[in-house]
Amino acid sequence: MDGKYFHHALKFRKDVCIGCSHCMNVCPTQAIRIRGGKAELKDNFCVDCGKCYRACPVGAIIVEQDDFNQIFRYKQRVALIPSILLAQFPEEVSLTQVSSVLMELGFTHVYEVEHGVEVLKDSMNKHIGEHKESRPLISTFCPAIVRLIQVRFPTLTDNLILLKPALDIAASYYSKMLQDQGHESEDIGIFYITPCAAKIAAVKSPVGQEDSPITGVINMDFIFNKVYTAVKQGFIGKNTCQLPSLDPLKASGVMWPATSGEAAHMAGRTLAIDEISNVIEFLEQLENEENQGIDFLELRACDESCAGGILTSSNRFYTVERMRKRAARADRKEKERNYRYVNPGPIVKYREYLEESIFISKVQPRSMDKLDEDISQAMKKMKRVHELMELLPYVDCGICGSPKCSSLAEDIVQGEAEIIQCIYVQRRMEHQGEMPAKQSLEIMQKIWGREKFEIKDND
Amino acid sequence: MHFEYQIEGGNFTRAGFASSEIKKKLKQLNVDLGIVKRTVVATYEAEVNVVAHAYSGTIYVDFDEEKVVIKLVDEGPGIPDIEKAMTEGFSTASSTVREMGFGAGMGLPNMKKNADDLQVSSEVGKGTTVQITMFFQKPDNDK
Structure with a gap:
């Protein structure tokens, strides 16, 4: 194989590895070998799904993360959090509590990733309407799936919807908004709290984009431990009074990273498939036959989608249940015409700006079968x-x-x-x-x- | 390189196995992806046709550096009027088969559309032979 295609966030620690081959046996793309009593990764085969990380009994596989202290290199330190983060905690823990601990840790702003959905949802539907020639169109939400298609199902790269994920849209918005408030762009650091390794890899070597609008990535388990410790110790947060009033997330945003989160909002016939082996089985069949009239495919590498991300701490089924409850509350408030929920939030004022750069370039096939x-x-x-x-x-x-x-x-x-x-x-x-x-x-x-x-x- | 696969008439759960195997081999050979796609669609269609209409069949696959020849030989009722079967919208599939989403009457015309060369011969009461040939040279705009 020529050259190295991908950046991987998953690292194998040779000093810890006991060569038990559990990781090799669960890898859905056959990317692992055992040599000299240690697991070795075939870089070009790996799609960063993280199955190996879960299977390792000794913690020899680690998810590389940026040094937390790097956030202090920036005057404006934005924590971009997915709706999955709040759902990690028991219900009595509020978004305000979570944000105040994040502020206490050193962030100056907290913003939820899925506000980007307000802009993305319409662009996706428009894209699906305009590209009737390729069916089904496949979401690029999950970076592990994009890589899986590149290496295992290269004939399907043309079916990928070439739009940025909500994460990138939210990051671009926040950075632009702060610049409009008079901050210099080099003073702004946007940090994503990630539930998985694939998102890290996508930020470090984005597919179909020159570079990522995200400055750095922090693992969700690290943040979870910090926040939960503070909550358990009764911390309320001395910065609480300075908290920016967080825009309320709409129900569609809350559920976006869960299974069917996207599919529920796409026009036409849709399917939502989670867990990478299920996805592989389905795509194998899809490559063979004529499309059965499906317009949109939502594919996620983890079971229960991002709620099952390898860096999450809570049981994925509880997480999804909490997300559903939050979404139901948001829906209710919107129906009661609670004005904050009716208002789609300031991000839509930047719709035109964000839509200008919403496209990514063609995703190249990188067949590993050849x-x-x-x-x-x-x-x-x-x-x-x-x-x-x-x-x-x-x-x-x-x-x-x-x-x-x-x-x-x-x-x-x-x-x-x-x-x-x-x-x-x-x-x-x-x-x-x-x-x-x-x-x-x-x-x-x-x-x-x-x-x-x-x-x-x-x- | 020569490969053979058996097809069981009436068993749709196995339909697509041979197409998947052929697809894997084309990917291993680093054949242009557009050609892989067309080959697989044509082969799958042909494979399903055998399952839907015949009692049993065999797929003979021959690869060389220029092309792949996929020959499906079945024992079955045969096609009385091949020309008619080649017209779009014509289907001999039974209604049960159609309810399963197969046999929408696109079979042969769709195979013809995707294959570089398609040969069909049939003897009523004996069976049908379908031969799909695909050439590997890359399309001009790829060079």
Whole structure:
């Protein structure tokens, strides 16, 4: 594979990894191998879904985050929070409490990401109406899904809706608004509190955009612990009186990051699918057949969408229930014509400005399936893969250090593995006297590390 | 490279397996994505046709550096009038099949639209052979 395509927020700590291969077995894109007793990431295969992070029993996979103190490099320090954040806490914790702790931590402004939905929703519907030629159109909300489509379903890159997510719109708005208030742009730092690794990767190397309007990313679990500790200790916040009055989020905004959050507001026939294996199964089928009349597809990598993000702390089902309740309250207040809820908030005054830069450029396919750029080489390699598959057991045991027999075959033709790594092949060779026991032990040690084969004293 | 896949008549739950396998191989060969798309749509359509109309069938797939030839041979009722079956809107699918979303009468014309070359021959009471050929050379505007 040529070059490195993606920035990854997930990092593997070799010093902590015990080479248990749990991560390799759950990876939906077969991006992990075990070599020398440690997990290794194949960068170009990884889509930052975070399944491995959850599977790791020893915490060897970490989500890289920006140093919190970097916020103090800016005079205006904006915390952009998704509606998921408030829903992490029991209901008695209010948005004002959460914001006041954020202010106490050093932020000067707090703004909810989903205000961007007020602008985005209409642009999405307009886009769907104007692009009748490609169906179904696929949301670019979830960065892990965008990457999954690039690497696994490249024929579907043309179906992606090339609009910025609500996060970027909210960031652009807040930055512009502060500039209009007379702040210098270099004094403004916009920090996103993220529920997942994929969003970090998308900020650090955005797909279809030159650069991101977001200055830095802070992990939600870090913020959750800070806020919840303060709440538990009875902190009210000495900055409470200076709190900006937060715009009330409409019900559509509250629910946007949950499953069906987008689909519920798109015209035509829509489907909302969450959890990456479900998405893969569906896209596999979608690639084969003519579209069944679906106009819009909402696809999310995590189960229960962002409520199931790897950096969340609360159980995802409770989170969604709290979001629903909040949305219902917002709906009720809007129906009661509570003027703050009827008013869509100051962001819509910037609609024209935001719509000017709402488009992203075409998302490039980056197929990971291709065996070679050159078709005659690829043909040779494909033949070889086919021959190798005849020798392999189709058990997908992972003892060779590759997740599946087919991954081992592909690794072999790419010169990254050897057929003798297969335990079945070794046993056959041993049986035929072609491989001494010492050699098979050495092979296993090379994959799984020496320690696992040391004879331990059990006295 | 030669591959073969079996198709079971009347079993829609397995329909699409061969198309997925062929798709995977085309991706491995780094074939232009537009060609992958057309190949898969035509093959899937043909595969579903066999499931919908025939008792059983076999798909023979041959890849070389220039093209892939996908030949679907079925044992089934055959098509009495191929020319008529090639016209848009014509369907012999039973109403049960149509209710499942298959057999909307787009079969052969849609295959013809997507395939670089399509050959259909049939013998009533014996079966039908459909041959789809796709060429790999990249479209001119890609060079």
